[in-house]
Amino acid sequence: MKKDLSDKSRFQGLKIAITGASGSLGKSLIEELKRNGAYVVGLTHSKNNNNNSCGITPDDFIFWSCGEEKLLSSKLTDIDILILNHGFNPKELIDSNEINKAIEINALSHWRLIQIFEELAPKNKNINKYNSKEIWINTSEAEIQIAFSPAYEITKRLIGEIISLKKSKLLIEKNNSLIIKKLILGPFKSKLNPAGILSPEFVAKQIIKKAEKKDYLIIVTPNPITYLLMPIIEFIRIIYSMLIIKIYSR
Numbered sequence: 001m002k003k004d005l006s007d008k009s010r011f012q013g014l015k016i017a018i019t020g021a022s023g024s025l026g027k028s029l030i031e032e033l034k035r036n037g038a039y040v041v042g043l044t045h046s047k048n049n050n051n052n053s054c055g056i057t058p059d060d061f062i063f064w065s066c067g068e069e070k071l072l073s074s075k076l077t078d079i080d081i082l083i084l085n086h087g088f089n090p091k092e093l094i095d096s097n098e099i100n101k102a103i104e105i106n107a108l109s110h111w112r113l114i115q116i117f118e119e120l121a122p123k124n125k126n127i128n129k130y131n132s133k134e135i136w137i138n139t140s141e142a143e144i145q146i147a148f149s150p151a152y153e154i155t156k157r158l159i160g161e162i163i164s165l166k167k168s169k170l171l172i173e174k175n176n177s178l179i180i181k182k183l184i185l186g187p188f189k190s191k192l193n194p195a196g197i198l199s200p201e202f203v204a205k206q207i208i209k210k211a212e213k214k215d216y217l218i219i220v221t222p223n224p225i226t227y228l229l230m231p232i233i234e235f236i237r238i239i240y241s242m243l244i245i246k247i248y249s250r
Contacts, residue, residue, distance in 0.1 A: 007031065008037065009036035009037055009038075009208075009212070010212055011033055011036040011037060011038040011081075011208070012035060012036065012037035012038070012040070012134065013038070013039075014037075014038050014080040014081060015038070015039045015041065015078055015079050015081075016033055016038045016078050016079065016080060016081040016082075016083065016220065017040075017041040017042075017043055017062065017076060017079045017081070017082050018030060018040065018041070018042060018043060018058075018082075018083040018084070018085055019043040019064075019083065019084050019085050019086040019113075020032075020043075020084075020085035020086035020087065020138075021043055021044045021058060021061075021085075022042070022044050022192055023085070023086075023191065023192075024047060024188070024189065024190035024200040024248065025085060025138075025185075025188060025190060025200045025203060026042070026085050027200070028099060028200040028201045028203070028204035029083065029085065029204045029206075029208070030042060030056060030057070030058050031056040031201075031204070032204045032205055032207075032208045034056050034059075036208060038063045039059050039060075040058045040059055040060075041058055041061070041062055041079065042057075042058035042060070042061050042066055043062050043072075043083065043086075044061055044062075044063060044064075045059075045063065045064060045065055045066075046063075062075050064121075066086075066104055066105050066108075066109040066208065067104070067109070069112040069113050069116055070073040070110060070112075070116065072113070072116065072149050073116050073119070073120070073162070073190065076116065076117060076120055077120055078170055078197060079117075079120075079133070080133065080134065080136045081111065081133075081134045081135070081136065082133070082134075082136070083135075083136045083138070084110050084113055084114070084116050084135065084136065084137045085138045085139060085193070086105060086109070086110075087105060087106050087138070087140075087152075087192060087242070088101055088102050088105040088152075088192075089101045089102070089147075089149050089152045089192040089193070090151045090152065093149070093150060093151065095126030098151065099151045101152075102151045102152060102155045103151075103155050103158070105155075105192060106152070106155035106156055106158075106159060107155045107156075107158040107159040107162070108208075109151040110137060110159045111159065111162055112133060114137070114163075114166065116198035117135050118133075118135075118177075118178045120133060120146065121133040121177040122177045123176045123177065132176055132177050132178060132179050133178055133179070134178075134179040134180075134181065135178065135179070135180055135181070136180075136181040136182075136183055136211070136218070137159065137163055137180070137181075137182055137183065138183040138185060139156050139159055139163065139183065139184065140156050140183070140184065140185050140187050141181055141184055141185060141187070141221050141223065141226055142156040142157075143156045143157050143160035143184065143230075144157075144160075144184075144226070144229060144230060144233055145223070145225075145226065147193075148186075162180070162239065163182055164234060164237040164238055165182055165237075165241045166180065167182075167216065167238055168237075168238045168242045168245060169245060171238070171242065172245055172246065180212075180216065181211060181215070181216060181217075181218055182216060182217055182218065182220050182234075183184070183207060184217060184218065184219045184220070184226060184230050185203055185207075185219075185220050185221065186198055186219070186220060186221025186222055186223055187221075188200050188202075188203045195221065195243055198220075198221075198222065203220050207220060216234075217230060217231060217234060
């Protein structure tokens with residue numbers, strides 16, 4: 001990614017791929033990113049998602065399925081920013097199949113895509129960040145607070161803590177070839193959460209606005225407690241992980 005010295009958005013001319021492209025937030029992010037001059041690729045599991053009469057459609061589509069992330073490797077080579085936004089909220093709280101599906105979609109699939117995208121990043125660890133690859137992961141506010149769905153909370157907490165561990169390793173290695181941003185989002189209206197109090201359009205605008213900065217955490221929520229707790233929890237996780245990594249690497 002090249003640094004833009006003009007007043008234009010930093011997303012101008014970048015190629016950005018987003019999973020969960022057919023969801024409420026996915027559609028709003030696509031529209032907002034395109035307004036900021038990005039070329040947007042929608043990653044979707046359904047071939048019926050390329051017709052969106054209610055908003056702006058992606059410039060291109062990539063069809064994929066959870067469990068087949070390796071097939072995306074060649075297609076993500078020229079992507080500057082990958083946004084992991086797909087998710088699943090089980091309706092049956094103690095159904096084994098639903099729980100397994102939540103673990104696969106909300107955690108394992110995200111982790112596999114993170115590893116694949118990192119492998120595609122430039123190998124120079126000290127590379128200028130504007131030439132690196134960037135990945136945003138939507139762990140949601142459920143990572144640290146209740147969402148009235150235990151399986152959803154557990155899987156979001158799982159991927160959230162894995163990302164914290166990954167961030168710790170990148171910091172120790174001083175590796176700037178992969179930039180990570182964690183999206184901590186409050187309840188917005190969607191198929192996963194019909195009772196959400198925020199509009200996906202508002203959340204998308206706030207994400208893009210905050211992503212212009214260098215911040216690792218992008219928090220958008222009406223809950224002030226999250227703004228207080230999340231940075232503290234993340235700081236403790238990263239410091240703990242860095243200490244453990246250094247101890248075991250001796």
